[in-house]
Structure formats: C-alpha cells, structure tokens
Amino acid sequence: MSHISIDNLSVWFDINEGRVDAVKNVSLRVNQGESFGLVGESGSGKSTILRAIVGLTPTWSGAMAVAGEELGRKRNRAFYKKVQMVFQDPYASLHPRQSVDQVLGETLKLHGAGDVDERIEKLLADVGLGPAFRFRYPHQLSGGQRQRVAIARALAPEPEILLLDEPTSALDVSVQAEILNLLSDLRHEHNLTYVMVSHDLAVVSHMCEKIAVMQLGEIVEVMTVEEMREMKPKHPYSRHLLESSLGYKRRTG
Ligand SMILES: Nc1ncnc2c1ncn2[C@@H]1O[C@H](COP(=O)(O)OP(=O)(O)OP(=O)(O)O)[C@@H](O)[C@H]1O
Secondary structure, three states, X not given: OOOEEEEEEEEEEEEOOEEEEEEEEEEEEEOOOOEEEEEEOOOOOHHHHHHHHOOOOOOEEEEEEEOOEEOOOOOOHHHHHHEEEEOOOHHHHOOOOOOHHHHHHHHHHHOOOOOHHHHHHHHHHHOOOOHHHHHOOHHHOOHHHHHHHXXXXXXXXXXXXXXXXXXXXXXXXXXXXXXXXXXXXXXXHXXXXXXXXXXXXXXXXXXXXXXXXXXXXXXXXEEEXXXXXXXXXXXXXXXXXXXXXXXXXXXXX
C-alpha cells in the first residue's frame, strides 16, 4: 500500500481576474520510506500539491489518501501527528517572539507528549543543535539554525511523513548541503517518507529516489533518480530541465 496516494487531483483558485488552475489532474504514489521529488519551473504547481495534502487549499477535486486513510475537507490533529511540513523560509515560519523552548514545547504539548524537557533536548540533538540553543529567539539564530529549529518542530509529533517545500532555497549556499545531509540522515534514522519540492535538480537527485517533473500544473513524467542521472528522461520538457540544470548545450547539428 502506498504511503501517499493522489488520484486526479486538481486545485484551482478563484481570484478577481478569473480562475487559476494551479494543479491539473495529477496522480502520484509515494511508498513508505521513499523520498519523492517534485521539480519544475516556478508556478508549475509543486507547492500547491503539498498545500493540498495538508489542507491549505480550499478548492480541489480528486482523491488523496495518507497511510490508507482518505483525506476529506478538514485535517484533524491525528493527521498532523502523521504529516508535517517544512517551509521554504525559516525566517517567516518561526514566530519572532517565541523562544526555541516555546516553539518546541508548545508543539509537543499540543500533541500530548509527556517528558517535555527531555524531548526538547532530544529534538535539538536530533537536528544538531546543542542544549544552549533552547532559550534563544529566532533573531539570535542563523538561517541554517532556524531551519534546524523548524525541522525539530516538524519532528516533534513523531510524524511518518515530512513535506519539504524548498527547505534550503532561502539559505546560504554554504549551509544548504548541511541541511540536506541532516534531512537525509533524519529520514533514515526515523524511517520517514519525504515529498520534496525543489527547482534544483541537483538537490532532488541527491535527496530523492523518484522524481516527478511538473509543467503548467501537470506531471509530465515520473522517473527514478537513476533514469535522471543516466539522462534518460522521455518527455522533452524533462530533458530540457535536465540539460539546462547541467548548464549543458545540446548540439543542434
Ligand atoms: N493562493 C493563491 N491564489 C491564487 N493563485 C495562486 C495561489 N497560490 C498559488 N497560485 C498560483 O498557482 C500556480 C502554482 O503555484 P505554486 O506555488 O504551486 O507553484 P510552484 O511550482 O511551487 O512555484 P515556485 O517554484 O515558484 O514556488 C501559480 O500560477 C500561482 O500563481
């Protein structure tokens, strides 16, 4: 059974100028423990798929299921215990007036955890932050450290699935690899399933086993990382994306 299954998902937004069809008839399957990448140009609908899974898009049709349970219109606490999201911008995702202790403590209490002190220290250690970080505020942290705190918060309910929306693109290049390596280690240590959005093919090829290429709201191709590395994408848009990411010019004649 797939850990995440999506069938014929369409998501649209009704705005003043008319209707935006952000995701069109998308189907995908993610197995337990797998890391699944969504790539494609800006505006192709990648983040909208993650937002639809967590219940942040009001208008959608199709079917979505997580761990065999069909998702309805509302998500309950049990859902958020299973599925957590890490956003792109760790500056926006942490409340400036909440210390690390408060951020993690509140999340743990919300999900009914006991031994909160011990769990906070364990979460900090899991994301490579020492106990000294516990009483810091976001403005006292670097971008990479903030993203580590955001990841610790996502891990607090002991989820099965992490949805990662460009988790390193707001960070300095020098810390991007550190955070990606941390996420890889955490996946193996906690047996997590990932769906990761990125427009950087190097990032998804490092992180994911399967990659879906999106264009204009549709998935045009799903390929394995081996197929991608061997330059075997079938769809012309996937080939274009791959070639441009390698900075590599096709010879035309
Ligand atoms: N709340 C919203 N209201 C109206 N249109 C929206 C809304 N959210 C997203 N869209 C539109 O839906 C489309 C898909 O957006 P989405 O953010 O999913 O793309 P993306 O592939 O994740 O892009 P990026 O890589 O730039 O984040 C875009 O045309 C976007 O403008």
